Amino acid sequence: MAFDMTVRGAPQSYVFRPGCWEELGPRLAELGIGRALVVHGGDSWRAAAPRFPEAGRAEFRFERYGGECTSEERDRLARIAFEERSEAIIGVGGGKLSDLAKAVAGRLKLPVVLLPTLAATCSAWTPLSIMYDRNGAMVAYEIHPRANALVLLDPLVLLNSPPELLAAGIGDTLAKWYEADVILSRIPNPSVELTVASFAARTCRDNLLRDGEAALAALAAGEFDDAFARVVETVVLAAGMVGGFGDRYARTAGAHSVHDGLTILPEAHAVRHGSKVAYGILVQLALEERWAEIDSLLPFYGRVGLPASLREMGLGSVSDERLRAVADRTVEGDASIHLLPGDITAERVLDAMRRLEAVTSFEAEPTRASTFRPSESQTAASEKKPARITGEGDFRGDFI
CATH class of the missing domain: 1.20.1090.10 (Dehydroquinate synthase-like - alpha domain)
Structure with missing residues (x-):
């Protein structure tokens, strides 16, 4: 029996092992990514920054997000990525931040790379974003046509999460x-x-x-x-x-x-x-x-x-x-x-x-x-x- 559905089974690449964040530079090079916008949070970034690797040959622009995955924040970051001529969006943080990074990448048709700092949702795996309004109320789901390009899930980072x-x-x-x-x-x-x-x-x-x-x-x-x-x-x-x-x-x-x-x-x-x-x-x-x-x-x-x-x-x-x-x-x-x-x-x-x-x-x-x-x-x-x-x-x- 045929069902009306589309399978989006997995990211293009997924790594789960201690220290895998250190592989970011070489893996970006494999993907041909030379410039990227790195979207991060506040508290999570303070905990994760010491483990965030050197860019290698890539050029990074770092931008803190506003705390909610909203259409306004998506569009703000998309403008920055466009002006910076970014070739990928890198999300470092939790579920809302990962959803936002995917939404920004989807708006610009760019690959998204996710480095989760906690294991609280499956956002790093799935090609969709839950969108909220400025007051934090859920308003919509955005399903993205492209799988996440790379997920680096480092347990040594996760062990620092609450x-x-x-x-x-x-x-x-x-x-x-x-x-x-x-x-x-x-x-x-x-x-x-x-x-x-x-x-x-x-x-x-x-x-x-x-x-x-x-x-x-x-x-x-x-x-x-x-x-x-x-x-x-x-x-x-x-x-x-x-x-x-x-x-x-x-x-x-x-x-x-x-x-x-x-x-x-x-x-x-x-x-x-x-x-x-x-x-x-x-x-x-x-x-x-x-x-x-x-x-x-x-x-x-x-x-x-x-x-x-x-x-x-x-x-x-x-x-x-x-x-x-x-x-x-x-x-x-x-x-x-x-x-x-x-x-x-x-x-x-x-x-x-x-x-x-x-x-x-x-x-x-x-x-x-x-x-x-x-x-x-x-x-x-x-x-x-x-x-x-x-x-x-x-x-x-x-x-x-």
Whole structure:
């Protein structure tokens, strides 16, 4: 059976090994890139700059971005890149920055090179950008026709990232299974591409539930071990493959729509993308009446520091009127939540959120925190030891 879809499975080149940032210069030379605009953030750049390599023969123009992936910021950086006669856009930072770098490159039809500083989303893998307005509300998805030219994922850089960001990445990636499965399980004869997407989504769930807590402990200790490596590549690679091979049949469903709805609340902007998505998983499961699955996830959420309620995101005092606005935004237009079975209305979303709040408020699991905060092992990361490589794995992945 033929499906109306386009496969965007992977970047053109992907490297995951300690110290791979040092390969930037030679790899730019291989791509014939002599001039590039380097887009970076603030805090992430201060942590990453000491490891950013020399340009080699390339010429770099460095530009700090404004903090949001907006059309205005995209156009501002595109003008700079055009005036500098840049031959590529290099993004150094997290998910929003990677999305912005891809959007700038897409506007100018230039290759994009991504050097992630954290593993909080699959943005480095996927050729799409989530666009926001100046107030931080999600407004659109931009899908780019060209794959990312090069991704250098250096675990020694990632070991300097805050544990709460990896926890958010775990939440964002866990959604891949629940959002893909609710769609793909209803397709009687899936294509090979969709079978690959389903396998990748299941891999996301299995790896995270098995290794997520251990990966956070490794990050807190500054150790690059097997669990940390698996979780990082699950968040970036496996998660990216779900939408890359599944396209609109596996990219998002209810959890990300709930995230999008929450972005209209200014106080939700301090909550990480993946944390809002993790909460959205539970709302989606409530809409599906899968309360046993919710019960099975709550202890894991508590152990890795993911929020299971509005209260745990600091949104417990949001008025009913504003929650109704969140529900309206969640189901607006052709939002992906409508890929769930049945007629999904704002009333049903609001009811699911209220029932979930009641359940999690009553939840007596001792591992659940009363507020959304990192565990003791995660907060220990502020006193992390120098990075160490441990374990049996061969961490020299180079996928081209």
